[in-house]
Every structure is written in C-alpha cells, then in structure tokens.
Amino acid sequence: MKELNSTEIARLAGVSRSTVSRVVNGYANVPPETRDHVMKIINENEYYPLLSGQLLAGKRTGTLGFFWISDASIASDTQSSSFVVHVTEGAASHGYLILTSILKNLTDEDNINWVKRIFLQKRIDAGIFVGVSNDEPLLDDLASRGNIIGVFDYYRPDKNAPNLISINFETDTGSKVIDYACGLGHRKIAVINSGLNHYSSMTRRQSFLAGMKKHNIEIREKWMCNAGISEESGYKACKELLGNRGELPTIICANNDSVAFGVYSALREEGISIPDQISITGIDGHVRAKTIVPPLTSFAFNFKSFFYSLVSRTIAAIAAKPDNPATEFLHSELVERGSCRRIE
Amino acid sequence: MKELNSTEIARLAGVSRSTVSRVVNGYANVPPETRDHVMKIINENEYYPLLSGQLLAGKRTGTLGFFWISDASIASDTQSSSFVVHVTEGAASHGYLILTSILKNLTDEDNINWVKRIFLQKRIDAGIFVGVSNDEPLLDDLASRGNIIGVFDYYRPDKNAPNLISINFETDTGSKVIDYACGLGHRKIAVINSGLNHYSSMTRRQSFLAGMKKHNIEIREKWMCNAGISEESGYKACKELLGNRGELPTIICANNDSVAFGVYSALREEGISIPDQISITGIDGHVRAKTIVPPLTSFAFNFKSFFYSLVSRTIAAIAAKPDNPATEFLHSELVERGSCRRIE
DNA sequence: CTGAAAGCGCTTACAG
DNA sequence: CTGAAAGCGCTTACAG
Numbered sequence: 001m002k003e004l005n006s007t008e009i010a011r012l013a014g015v016s017r018s019t020v021s022r023v024v025n026g027y028a029n030v031p032p033e034t035r036d037h038v039m040k041i042i043n044e045n046e047y048y049p050l051l052s053g054q055l056l057a058g059k060r061t062g063t064l065g066f067f068w069i070s071d072a073s074i075a076s077d078t079q080s081s082s083f084v085v086h087v088t089e090g091a092a093s094h095g096y097l098i099l100t101s102i103l104k105n106l107t108d109e110d111n112i113n114w115v116k117r118i119f120l121q122k123r124i125d126a127g128i129f130v131g132v133s134n135d136e137p138l139l140d141d142l143a144s145r146g147n148i149i150g151v152f153d154y155y156r157p158d159k160n161a162p163n164l165i166s167i168n169f170e171t172d173t174g175s176k177v178i179d180y181a182c183g184l185g186h187r188k189i190a191v192i193n194s195g196l197n198h199y200s201s202m203t204r205r206q207s208f209l210a211g212m213k214k215h216n217i218e219i220r221e222k223w224m225c226n227a228g229i230s231e232e233s234g235y236k237a238c239k240e241l242l243g244n245r246g247e248l249p250t251i252i253c254a255n256n257d258s259v260a261f262g263v264y265s266a267l268r269e270e271g272i273s274i275p276d277q278i279s280i281t282g283i284d285g286h287v288r289a290k291t292i293v294p295p296l297t298s299f300a301f302n303f304k305s306f307f308y309s310l311v312s313r314t315i316a317a318i319a320a321k322p323d324n325p326a327t328e329f330l331h332s333e334l335v336e337r338g339s340c341r342r343i344e
Numbered sequence: 345m346k347e348l349n350s351t352e353i354a355r356l357a358g359v360s361r362s363t364v365s366r367v368v369n370g371y372a373n374v375p376p377e378t379r380d381h382v383m384k385i386i387n388e389n390e391y392y393p394l395l396s397g398q399l400l401a402g403k404r405t406g407t408l409g410f411f412w413i414s415d416a417s418i419a420s421d422t423q424s425s426s427f428v429v430h431v432t433e434g435a436a437s438h439g440y441l442i443l444t445s446i447l448k449n450l451t452d453e454d455n456i457n458w459v460k461r462i463f464l465q466k467r468i469d470a471g472i473f474v475g476v477s478n479d480e481p482l483l484d485d486l487a488s489r490g491n492i493i494g495v496f497d498y499y500r501p502d503k504n505a506p507n508l509i510s511i512n513f514e515t516d517t518g519s520k521v522i523d524y525a526c527g528l529g530h531r532k533i534a535v536i537n538s539g540l541n542h543y544s545s546m547t548r549r550q551s552f553l554a555g556m557k558k559h560n561i562e563i564r565e566k567w568m569c570n571a572g573i574s575e576e577s578g579y580k581a582c583k584e585l586l587g588n589r590g591e592l593p594t595i596i597c598a599n600n601d602s603v604a605f606g607v608y609s610a611l612r613e614e615g616i617s618i619p620d621q622i623s624i625t626g627i628d629g630h631v632r633a634k635t636i637v638p639p640l641t642s643f644a645f646n647f648k649s650f651f652y653s654l655v656s657r658t659i660a661a662i663a664a665k666p667d668n669p670a671t672e673f674l675h676s677e678l679v680e681r682g683s684c685r686r687i688e
Numbered sequence: 689c690t691g692a693a694a695g696c697g698c699t700t701a702c703a704g
Numbered sequence: 705c706t707g708a709a710a711g712c713g714c715t716t717a718c719a720g
Contacts, residue, residue, distance in 0.1 A: 005697055016707045021699055029705060048464040052399030053697030056712045063443070063467075081425030088444050097462070099407070100432050100442045118441070120392040123407075231635070265635055291575070291609055293637065349713055360691045365715055373689060397713030400696045 004047055013041045024049055055122070060318065063097045064150075064311070065124040067115060069131035071104050079258060079286050079303075083130050083152070086307035093308070094315050099124055106138045119147050125318045126150060128311065134199040139164065148321070150314030152307070155199045155327060165317055166327040167310045171203040173299055173332050177253045177281050178211025180334060185343035186279065189217050190249035192237045192259055195226035204255055204283075223249055227259050234262025242270050250343055251279040257286035257298050260339075264292060279340035283332065295337035301330045348391055357385045368393055399466070404662065407441045408494075408655070409468040411459060413475035415448050423602060423630050423647075427474050427496070430651035437652070438659050443468055450482045463491050469662045470494060472655065478543040483508065492665070494658030496651070499543045499671060509661055510671040511654045515547040517643055517676050521597045521625050522555025524678060529687035530623065533561055534593035536581045536603055539570035548599055548627075567593055571603050578606025586614050594687055595623040601630035601642050604683075608636060623684035627676065639681035645674045 006017045006024075013020065015038060022030050023038040030038075041047075055061060066087050070080065088098045099118065103111045106129075118124060119142060126148035129139060134154060143149045143161035151166045174191075181189055191208045194201035212219055227237035234254060241252070254260035260282035264274065272278055274294055282289060285300020309328060350361045350368075357364065359382060366374050367382040374382075385391075399405060410431050414424065432442045443462065447455045450473075462468060463486060470492035473483065478498060487493045487505035495510045518535075525533055535552045538545035556563055571581035578598060585596070598604035604626035608618065616622055618638055626633060629644020653672060 006699095007697080017698080018700080018707055019705090022706090025699080031705070034705085046460065046464065048461050049699095050399075050697055051465040051467050052396050052714095053712095054699075055394075055396030056400055056697075056714085057699035058712070059699075066444075081429070084428055084444070085425070085446060088446050092446065097467070098444045100410075100428070100444050102429060102432050102436065116390065117392050120390060121395040123395050123441070261635070268637065288632075291605070293612065350715095351713080361714080362691055362716080363689090366690090369715080375689070378689085393715095394713055396698095397696095398715075400698085400713075401715040402696065403715075 004045055006049065009041055009045065009047050013038045060125045061123060062095060063099050063124045064091050064314065065118050065127035066098045066100045067127055067129045068100065068102045069106055069129065079284060082303065083307060086304045087128055087311055090308040090311035094312065096315060106132060106136050112138055126314050128314060133197045134202060135197065148314060148317045150310050152310060153198050153200050157325065160325060162322050162324050163317055164325050165313050167306050168327055168329050169200045170329050170331050172207050173283055174204045174207030175211030175214065176299060176332065177283065178208060178215060180281065181251050181253060182215045184340055186251040187217060188249045190223035190225065190241060190252045192225045192227050192234060192252060192263065193255045194229050196228060201255065208253065229256055229258060231258045231262040234259030235266045238263040238266035242266065248278065251340065253281045255283060257282035257284040257289050257296060260296055261288065261292060275339050275341040281340060285335060290337065294339050296339045297337045298335050299332035300335045301332050306330050348389055350393065353385055353389065353391050357382045404469045405467060406439060407443050407468045408435050408658065409462050409471035410442045410444045411471055411473045412444065412446045413450060413473065423628060426647065427651060430648045431472055431655055434652040434655035438656065440659060450476060450480050456482055470658050472658060477541045478546060479541065492658060492661045494654050496654060497542050497544050501669065504669060506666050506668050507661055508669055509657050511650050512671055512673050513544045514673050514675050516551050517627055518548045518551030519555030519558065520643060520676065521627065522552060522559060524625065525595050525597060526559045528684055530595040531561060532593045534567035534569065534585060534596045536569040536571050536578060536596060536607065537599045538573050540572060545599065552597065573600055573602060575602045575606040578603030579610050582607040582610035586610065592622060595684065597625045599627060601626035601628040601633050601640060604640055605632065605636060619683050619685040625684060629679060634681065638683050641681045641683045642679050643676035644679045645676050650674050
C-alpha cells in the first residue's frame, strides 16, 4: 500500500499540498467545490495528517498531561479513580486527549525528570495535577517557564504564576461539619483529619478547630487524630482512638468519606454501633456513601463539574495565556443519611 | 531565552548535530570523553529532543493508547478504575506513556473515527482495549492494517490476526463456582450472569450451566438472571429475582463482585440475611469484597499481574511483530470469606 | 569516530 | 483562490 500523505492526497485530488492542508484545517479561503472534492478524497482514503508533521510545523498536540500523585495505591480508591475519568471525559468534550502519569510524589529526581521530559519534549499542551502538596517547587518551576498548569487543591497566591490555574475546596468545610454536629446536640466530638500537607488538609484542620472554638467544644488531644486520605488510614486512626477506651466521643468527624469508611470497619470490629453509640460524618460525597450500612452523612462536592471546569479553564489558557492566576473554590452540600443521630 | 534545540546543543558542545543525536540515543560509536562532555551540556540545559522532530525522523512515540469501553459510568466502579492504573503503571515500568480514551462503544461512527484518528495520526505505537464485546470489527480492521492491538477479554482465533494480543479469563469459572456451592450442600442455586456479549460473559454462562448439569442441579428459568457487570445491574436483577417471592434459592452466584454487591443491597432491603438465609458468591476479587459485611467469598483474579503481562506483551510486539496471535488465560483462586454457609 | 546532507510530513507566509 | 518553497527539529545512511 502506497504511503498516504498530503502529497498523495494532493495528487489524487489534483491540487497542491497547500490546498490539502487548507481543507484539512478548515480554512475559509477554499471554494466549496474544491473543499468538497478534496474532502471526498480525504474521507475515501481515511487520511489523517501525521501528528509529527503537524507538530513540527507548529500545531499544538491537542493533548493534556494528567499527573496523578499518590503515595498510596490509588488503584483501590474509587474517589481518586473517578478523577481520571472526569479529566479524560472533560478533555474529550473539547477534543483533547489525556496522557496519564501516576507518580508517588513530585520530589524524587526520577519523578521530576519524568514530568519535565513530558513537558520539554512538547508531548502536551498543558498539564493537570492532582494529589499535590501545597509546596511543589516543580509546579512553580514549570509554570514560570511558561507552561500551562491546572492543579487540583493548590493555593499559592504568593507565587503569582499567571498560567497556574487551580480549583480548591472551600476552606470552611470543617467548621460546617462542627456546626452540623453541634446542631444535633453533640459536644463530645472527635476529628480525624489528614496529616498531609495538601492545601485542603491544612485548611480543614484549621476550620475544624475554629468550629470547635466557636461552639465552645472541649478540644481533647486524644480526639484530634491524624490519618491520611485512604480508608486504611482511617481504620488505623480510629483503632488508635479507641485504644484503651476511656471515654468515647459521641461523634467522629472524618476529613473525607474514605477515611470514614475505615472508621466504620474499626467501629464494627470493636462492636460499637453506628449511629447508636457513635455518629459519623464524612466529607466528599463518595459513591459508596449511600450503599454502606448505615448510609454515610457527608458534605458532598460535585467533583465532576469541577474537574470539567478545571479542564476547560486549562484548555482556554492554552489558546490565550491568562495574565493573572486563577482559582475557583468548590462548595460542599450536606447530604444527610443515616450515620448521625441526635443527642438529647 | 534562545530556543533550545540540537543545533544549539551542538554549538555549545562544539560538535555536530549528528553527534548530539548519537549521544542522546546512546549509540556506541561515541568516545566516552565526547559522550560525557555532550551529556554535561545536555543536562545543564535540560535538553530533551522535541518529540515531533524525532517522530518525523522515524522514531516511535513511546506511547500506548488505552481505550476503555463502557456504556455505564465507569467513574464509580473501583474494579474497572483499577485497570487504568495497572495499565498506566505497567506501561511506565517500560518507559511508556498512556494516552487514555473513554468510549461508550466501538460501533458509533464518532467513536470509530476517534479511535482511528489516534492510530492513523500515529499518536501511539499500539493500543490496549478493555471492555469490548467479542465481535468488534474495528479491532479486526485495525489489526489487519498492521496496528498492534492488546485486548482484555477478547477471543477470536478465527480472525487469525497475528498482531492482536489478548488476555482472557479462564472459561470454567462458572463451573468452579457451582462445584463450590454444591460442595457446601446447596441445591437451590440462582445465577446472576452478565447478559453482555463479552467473551467472558458468554463463556461464563455456558460454564455455569455446565456445572449445574454436572451436579444435576435443577435449572429454573426464574433463577437464571441477567444483569450487566455493575453494582446497579446486580441490584436490579436481584430485586426481580425476589419479586413476588415464591421459593427462594439458598445461594446466589453472581458473575462478578460488583454485581454481588448489588445483590447485598437488594437482600438487605428485603430483610434477607447473608449468609443465614441466602449465601452469595462473587467473581473477581474486588478490593471491597473484604470490607463489605459479611465479607464476600469470591473467585479472585490477579488483574494487576495480568494487565502488566498484557502491556509487556503488547510492547514487545511493537519492536518485533509477532507472527501468530497470542492469548493468555487468567486463572481464578477461591477466596473464602463470610458470605456462604454450609447447608446440612 | 564524526560531520554534511538528505529526508521525514506537515503548515504557512509569500507571490501571483 | 492557489501553488512553489521555506522551514519546523530530529535521525541516519553516507562518506571520509
């Protein structure tokens, strides 16, 4: 089979390669008959311009890098798995493809080089990052070199990188959770927060504390636990919380639903019933929250629409570099289910 | 900043572009001193050859397409979400990148064109497909044009496409499940199988029936249910099974764990206890199987190692096209947990 | 061991 | 409206 390139299409259509290119790219200055004729040849032969030629001539890749940072196994968590789906589908709705990398962190030399290579080889027009801590020199470096960066959960207004676009969680979810718990009459409140240095973890910790102060809740060392963001970490933190029992809280507020699921397992093992003995709240709106028993009351975010927004804004920035950094805050919505009871 | 290309590196290093290229590609015919010197310049400047130039000169992309076909929302299913992780990590271990597409099917014209475009633009060296039915003209078409295709759950020896590489489930899982159920003394067996035309669904249906015949189990129309592969479909199928009750089976054998989870929800709603009133078996070895209550007894597959194998074999085929089609069968392993009881 | 040169397939000013 | 030509950044025979 003869190699199919623009020269061949030009020959078959009886025009020049320039004209083929104009038709392929949908430029206006081609008369309809010519366009239709060339288009017919193109379709008949299933001709697609080779990406390499287009790139070298200055076109964009139409590809976004998706960098998924997690030190744990993300294969098993639905919540973070869904992110790749949202990003991929969001990008596809703009005709963009996604080039995925999974990395333990952005600080090991190998990982840094892996990411840099992808940008510097010009494999992608922009990069989307998920799972970063709030201090990532690599992101600042990439952004300062003019790369377009979209980040989930990263807030560094001090860096003033105009082409670093982000979405962030609202910063007051923790205090909303405490409001809710107090509204149900709870005063013995335990919090399992993430000890990670994600922006959301940091703000949520402060917000939990602020909420407790506001309601004059006693803050007990032992009831302020640190976990990660995974189910296992929630399980472990809760087991520790229950270790040589002592007085028990009436409610445990988890920093996310996965952690709450871990709390469920730990409580079940200890024979503590939910919500009769201990109530539980989560944050996220995980798909499993409604099928677990009892269904988990949670402050839910609409991740899908926010990833779509992040992707859209990132793609928009490719065409027209923004001149100031932009972020957007996700707002949560309380979904009450069966994991919390009122204390009289 | 001056554009950084091989000409610039050559100038800085005082050699020709040819030599720069030789160093970049690690060719042997460069004396160590020259190599080290050029390498130093390359590293200092963080030079990476532009992909476009390399491609046009005939290099491969180092990228695999990952085509994830699902008509349901895959964002919510851990099992299939984990596939993208296995494929991405497996590819990365060979230095390959993954370009992800999520498609409802491989038959709509838009989807066909989307996939074809990716191959024909030469964005990828090979494609990995997951979630296909066992009759996909597009796959056969792509393979016949010389593209390297790796497929999960596809078995068409009749097509004899040498560059179509696959992994498949063992074909006797259904009968193993029935052996197990009968071993526990069950005779009233319901099966919820997938009605999809995936190769695994088809073989599993036959295998369930074969197992039941072997043990002389009465096959009741109402107890042979069709679902999909999702939790919701399992829930629905089980609800139907229980509709205007009649006699109940003592065990329900689900075609996968997600479907089994749906069965859990349906039984819980109907106030039927597991395993006291009805036992349940699953297939897959889903991560949630061990935390759900009661933990689900399942025939587990090691998906990770098999995806790694599929990816490895696909990548190997890029370098040296195989001369006959290759498949590999996954074998399951029974993991007994708490969802089945012995019938005396 | 090394450089000059051809060539990969496009797009896009440029000239007409 | 359209074609001839330059140019994008690499790699790789080829010649020495």
